[in-house]
Amino acid sequence: MKLLIADDHPIFRKGLKDIVLNSFPNAEITECDSGNITLESIRSIQPDVAILDIDMPEMNGLEICQKIYSENIPTKVIILTMYKEEEMFNKAFLTGASGYVVKDNSVIEIVDCIKEVMLGKKFIGQSLQSAFNKYREADKKKEKIQDLLSTLTQAELKTLKLVSQNRSSKEISELLFVSVKTVENYRSRICKKLELDARNNSLLLWVSENRELLSTIREF
Structure with a gap:
């Protein structure tokens, strides 16, 4: 197994390396102390875990x-940090991280984290489990929304994106x-497929809550 440890504090880095080697004695470990060197090393070595x-x-x-993540490098990433804020934790997983370990608990948790991410699982330290559960719930909700969106026709998707841009039915029709009647029919079918109540402003509320996701849908 090839591992890469990147931290600009040599004493901490050595301690972490010793812990890892104690559980994975045959691991090939590369050490880095800066961001640019780390990225270049990952690109060239493509370790199993960074x-x-x-x-x-x-x-x-x-x-x-x-x-x-954007370069499709298969390396699993574990983020090591002092930050316990949910916002930072969410950012880590949204950028493609597989594990998130707080430095205070790294001695206890890093080995378990490596084992889990090597199995293709997500890992979060005990101190952040509640935040992780919220993330998983949000992730499941996003998957469901994507499944529902996949049932829309091209015309309905175009209509939905225009609704998210605050366009009126008249503007969309043009x-x-x-x-305009065809647009209203599109909107009605969209509501049905997205499991929304077409009789109120539920579609407008839905697009306001999912505007970021809708922006990723490619134009036809």
Whole structure:
């Protein structure tokens, strides 16, 4: 197994390396102390797991994780940090991280974290379990929404995106070269497929809550 440990504190880095080698004596470990060197090392070595400190010179752990994810590098990323805030934790998983360990608990949790992410699972330290549960619930909700969106026709998707841009039915009809009645029919079918009540403003509320997701839908 190939591992990479990136932290700009040499004493902490050595301690973490010793802990890892105690459980994985045959592991090949690469050490890095800055963001740029870390990213280049991951690109060239493509370790199985990269343990990244969130605060490093030149480029932080989240930025590195985002680049790894966007470049389809198969390395599993574990974020190591002092931050316990839910916002930071959410950012880590949204950028593609597989594990999130608070430094205070790293001695106890890092080995279990490596084992879990190697199995393709997500890992979060005990101190952040409640935040992780919220993240998983949000992730499941997002998956359900994506499944529902996949049932829409191209015309309905276009209509939905235009609704999310605060376009009126009249404006949408002009942009799509159809009648206002046709647009209203589209909206009615969209509500039905998204399991919304067409009799009130539920569609407008839905698009306001899911505007970011809708922006990722490609245009036809």
